[in-house]
Amino acid sequence: MNRITEYAPAKVNLTLQVVGRRDDGYHLLHSLVGFSGVGDVLHFTPSSELSLKVSGPFARGLKDSAPENNLVIRAVQALSIYCEVKQGVEIHLIKNLPVASGIGGGSADAAATLRGLARLWEIEGLAQEQTRQLALSLGADVPVCLEDRCRWMEGIGEKLSIGPELPGxxxxxxxxxxxxxxxxxxxxxxxxxxxxxxxxxxxxxxxxxxxxxxxxxxxxxxxxxxxxxxxxxxxxxxxxxxxxxxxxxxxxxxxxxxxxxxxxxxxxxxxxxxxxxxxxxxxxxxxx
The missing domain is CATH 3.30.70.890 (GHMP kinase, C-terminal domain)
Structure with a gap:
């Protein structure tokens, strides 16, 4: 398969209530989440090894990030282990969104990586709930970014339901x-x-x-x-x-x-x- 491209739109928490805290310290949320028309872009190309290139206006914000802390790398590793895929991939991340800025840039990139690799590696039979659990293991915002449509987000991010019809x-x-x-x-x-x-x-x-x-x-x-x-x-x-x-x-x-x-x-x-x-x-x- 040739190069695959995925878009990673910015997440916007239109509302966000903190409604409690679990015994393990994670806070419970109630949030109306929408997605914008701006975002990062990721290109995935078949390769025998894993590599990541970052460019774009906010690439500098990731230059000191250790590979084990990069959500794109972690998403590749998690999916390959879960689905027992032995292939590599060459990834080009065009970083258009500010880093660590409340709009889920890293989470959106991780979600786009899961979507893109599922297509590139032609992974079949991965149920929605399995994909959501895999996304949640990467971060609380990754499941909602996986769907990139208006959603109510509850729990620590794992409970999603279809959001309201929004006006323009x-x-x-x-x-x-x-x-x-x-x-x-x-x-x-x-x-x-x-x-x-x-x-x-x-x-x-x-x-x-x-x-x-x-x-x-x-x-x-x-x-x-x-x-x-x-x-x-x-x-x-x-x-x-x-x-x-x-x-x-x-x-x-x-x-x-x-x-x-x-x-x-x-x-x-x-x-x-x-x-x-x-x-x-x-x-x-x-x-x-």
Missing amino acids: LFTVLLNPGVAVSTPEIFKNLNGQFSTRKPKPVSFSSVDDLSRYLIEAGNDLQRPACEQQPIINEALSKLKQQQGCRFSGMSGSGATCFGLYSSFENAEKAASAISKERPGWWSVSTNVI
Whole structure:
């Protein structure tokens, strides 16, 4: 088989409630997750050995990563062991998304690797539940990234259900270029957990969705902003732009998102913020 290409779209936690904690320390989540029209790209080429090349605007963020910590490498190894595949693969990862930024870049890459290798190696008979368990062994966000469609995500990430019908979402993703410590953010919740919000089956408009997002929120946003106050500035920049209906933070940050009344407004917002803050990552896109 010739080269296989897979797309790894950015994950956007439209809401994120922390509703409890297991005895092993893992937190229990209740999150509405969508996926954007921007992401990393992975090419898979048959080879007798395993190799990984990384390029793109955010490749530098992975250059010091040890192979055993790279989710793409771990996904290859996990699938080859599970399915007893003896083949290698040459992988080219084009890193378009900021690293460790709350939009599941590494998890999306791992999920795309599982999908791509299943095609390249012509693996048949792998049931959805088996694939989900394999994905979960790589990280809590990998199962939802495997499906890359709007989903309710619960438990530690392993419980997925079909998400609501979303209106057309014209979005700006904005990252101020700072790192956050996810363990510290969870620690600073101080054991205060939320109550699960209802799960609507659809939203009639962006304003209808925005009202729900305001009510549900992201429990990690407050501690993340306390750790990196510049996140507050990013949220404000999004909200100040014409046509913004909602601004929030994805995951544990630092990437934020704004929802706009039209794609034209989203494009203008991304452009305006890029001019004001040229060192920030700002892109207009859609979310499904």
